[in-house]
Amino acid sequence: MRHITIIGAGQAGLQLGLGLLSHGYSVRLVSDRDPEAIRNGSILSTxxxxxxxxxxxxxxxxxxxxxxxxxxxxxxxxVAGPDGTAALAWSAPLERPGQSVDQRVKMPACMELFVSRGGELLVEKADIASLERYARQSELVVVAAGKGEVGALFPRDEAHSPFQKPQRTLAASCVHGYAAAQPFDGVTANMIPGVGEYFVMPGLTCSGPCHFMIMEAVPGGPLDCWGDVRDATEHVALLQRLLTQWLPWEGERARHMQPADAQATIRGRYTPVVRHPVAWLPSGTPMLGLADTVVLNDPITGQGANNAAKAAACYLEYILARGGQPFDAVWMQATFDAAWSDAQWATGWTNAMLQPPPPHVLEILGAAAELPAVARWFANGFDRPASLFPWIAEPIAAEHMLASHAVTV
Ligand SMILES: Cc1cc2nc3c(=O)[nH]c(=O)nc-3n(C[C@H](O)[C@H](O)[C@H](O)COP(=O)(O)OP(=O)(O)OC[C@H]3O[C@@H](n4cnc5c(N)ncnc54)[C@H](O)[C@@H]3O)c2cc1C
Known part of the structure; x- marks a missing residue:
C-alpha cells in the first residue's frame, strides 16, 4: 500500500486525503490545528x-x-453610481446552485470523516525537520498548507505573479439577520469603481443559516479603514456604516445584522502569488505543492476554494495513474501543469478584476443588463472561468460576441 503525507487539512488537503483513502492508499494528514481549534477559531473564508x-x-x-x-x-x-443609486444592475441564475458552508463547520467534520475512514491525522505544525521525517516515511509529500509560511519553500514564479504587494484590504464576516436578496438569494457582487467591491451570499455557519460577506478595499482608499476594529461587534457596526454610505441598498438589507458569533469576522491582506510546484528539502527530496500553497489568488472572484477542489481532483487522478512508479520531480511538474491548465483561467480573470476594468469589460457588464444570455454566461463563468475567455480578455472578441449574442449557456 503506497503511503502519502499531506500537509494541511483545508479544502485541498482533506479532499485529496479522502480521495486517496477511498482508493486504498495509506494517508497521513498533518494539520497545525485540531478539529476543535478550527471549530472555535475565526472564520477563514467566505x-x-x-x-x-x-x-x-x-x-x-x-x-x-x-x-x-x-x-x-x-x-x-x-455597480454603484456617484449619487448613491446603482448605475447598473442585473441578475442571472446559476445553472447549478452554489453553496457556502463555513470552513469552521466543514473542515473539522471532514477531518473526523477522514479519521473514521482509516486516515492518520497528525496534529503538528510542519517544519523542515518534520517534512524531512515525512519524506523518509512516505513515498510522496504534498504540501497543501494554504497561506502557511511553509509555502515559502516553493519558489515564486515571476512570470505568473504580476503583483509585489496586496491589491485589496479584506474584511470578511458572517452574520445573522441580513435580508435575503430578491427575487432569489445568491452572490450579490457590488462594485464601487476605484474604491472597492462588496460581495454577500447566503451560507451555513456553526449557529445555522447566515450570510457571509467580504469587503474588498482598494488600499489607501476610503474603504480601507479597518485598522482600529477590535472585535466582531465593531466590525459589523463599521460594515453597516460603510454600506449605508456607499451601497445604500445593501445597507437596507443589513439593517438588522448581528455577528454570528464572536469569531465571525476576519481582516487582513495578502499578495497574490503563483509559485513553482516543486520544493526541494535539504536532503534532496522533492515535495509537491497544491492549491493556495502554489496558486494564491485574491478572493475577489471567489475562486480559491473552487481552484483547490479542482486541483485536488486533478492530483488524485495523476497519483492514481502513476500506479507503482516513483513520484519524481518530473511527474510533480506534469501533475501541477495539468491543474494549472485549468487554474490559469481563474488566475488570469482574478488578476484582471483587481485592475480598473477596460472599456470592453464595462461594455460586457453593461450589455448583460439588456441581454439575459450575456448575464447568464457571465454569472456561470464563476463556475467555469475558462468559459469567460477570450471575450473578457480581448476587446475584438467581446465586440463580436456582443454583436452576435452568440454566447451559448
Ligand atoms: C476572506 C476570504 C474569502 C474567500 N472567499 C472565497 C470564496 O467565496 N470562494 C472561494 O472559492 N474561495 C474563497 N477564498 C479562498 C479560499 O478560502 C482558499 O483559496 C481555500 O481555502 C484554499 O484551500 P487550501 O486547501 O489551499 O488551503 P486552506 O484551506 O487555507 O488550508 C490550509 C491548511 O493548512 C494548515 N497549515 C498551514 N501551515 C501548516 C503547517 N506548517 N503544518 C500543518 N498545517 C498547516 C492551515 O491551518 C489550514 O488548515 C476566500 C479567502 C479569503 C481569505
Missing amino acids: QCMFGSSREIERAAGMNLWDSACPPVVGMHLR
Missing part, C-alpha cells in the same frame, strides 16, 4: 463553492450539508 466544485466534493464525500445549507441560486451584479 468559501462559496460553485457547481463543478460541489460535484467534486460529492465524489469525495464532502457534501454533508446539501440540505442544511441555503443554496446560492444565482448572481446579482450592482
Whole structure:
C-alpha cells in the first residue's frame, strides 16, 4: 500500500486525503490545528463553492450539508453610481446552485470523516525537520498548507505573479439577520469603481443559516479603514456604516445584522502569488505543492476554494495513474501543469478584476443588463472561468460576441 503525507487539512488537503483513502492508499494528514481549534477559531473564508466544485466534493464525500445549507441560486451584479443609486444592475441564475458552508463547520467534520475512514491525522505544525521525517516515511509529500509560511519553500514564479504587494484590504464576516436578496438569494457582487467591491451570499455557519460577506478595499482608499476594529461587534457596526454610505441598498438589507458569533469576522491582506510546484528539502527530496500553497489568488472572484477542489481532483487522478512508479520531480511538474491548465483561467480573470476594468469589460457588464444570455454566461463563468475567455480578455472578441449574442449557456 503506497503511503502519502499531506500537509494541511483545508479544502485541498482533506479532499485529496479522502480521495486517496477511498482508493486504498495509506494517508497521513498533518494539520497545525485540531478539529476543535478550527471549530472555535475565526472564520477563514467566505468559501462559496460553485457547481463543478460541489460535484467534486460529492465524489469525495464532502457534501454533508446539501440540505442544511441555503443554496446560492444565482448572481446579482450592482455597480454603484456617484449619487448613491446603482448605475447598473442585473441578475442571472446559476445553472447549478452554489453553496457556502463555513470552513469552521466543514473542515473539522471532514477531518473526523477522514479519521473514521482509516486516515492518520497528525496534529503538528510542519517544519523542515518534520517534512524531512515525512519524506523518509512516505513515498510522496504534498504540501497543501494554504497561506502557511511553509509555502515559502516553493519558489515564486515571476512570470505568473504580476503583483509585489496586496491589491485589496479584506474584511470578511458572517452574520445573522441580513435580508435575503430578491427575487432569489445568491452572490450579490457590488462594485464601487476605484474604491472597492462588496460581495454577500447566503451560507451555513456553526449557529445555522447566515450570510457571509467580504469587503474588498482598494488600499489607501476610503474603504480601507479597518485598522482600529477590535472585535466582531465593531466590525459589523463599521460594515453597516460603510454600506449605508456607499451601497445604500445593501445597507437596507443589513439593517438588522448581528455577528454570528464572536469569531465571525476576519481582516487582513495578502499578495497574490503563483509559485513553482516543486520544493526541494535539504536532503534532496522533492515535495509537491497544491492549491493556495502554489496558486494564491485574491478572493475577489471567489475562486480559491473552487481552484483547490479542482486541483485536488486533478492530483488524485495523476497519483492514481502513476500506479507503482516513483513520484519524481518530473511527474510533480506534469501533475501541477495539468491543474494549472485549468487554474490559469481563474488566475488570469482574478488578476484582471483587481485592475480598473477596460472599456470592453464595462461594455460586457453593461450589455448583460439588456441581454439575459450575456448575464447568464457571465454569472456561470464563476463556475467555469475558462468559459469567460477570450471575450473578457480581448476587446475584438467581446465586440463580436456582443454583436452576435452568440454566447451559448
Ligand atoms: C476572506 C476570504 C474569502 C474567500 N472567499 C472565497 C470564496 O467565496 N470562494 C472561494 O472559492 N474561495 C474563497 N477564498 C479562498 C479560499 O478560502 C482558499 O483559496 C481555500 O481555502 C484554499 O484551500 P487550501 O486547501 O489551499 O488551503 P486552506 O484551506 O487555507 O488550508 C490550509 C491548511 O493548512 C494548515 N497549515 C498551514 N501551515 C501548516 C503547517 N506548517 N503544518 C500543518 N498545517 C498547516 C492551515 O491551518 C489550514 O488548515 C476566500 C479567502 C479569503 C481569505
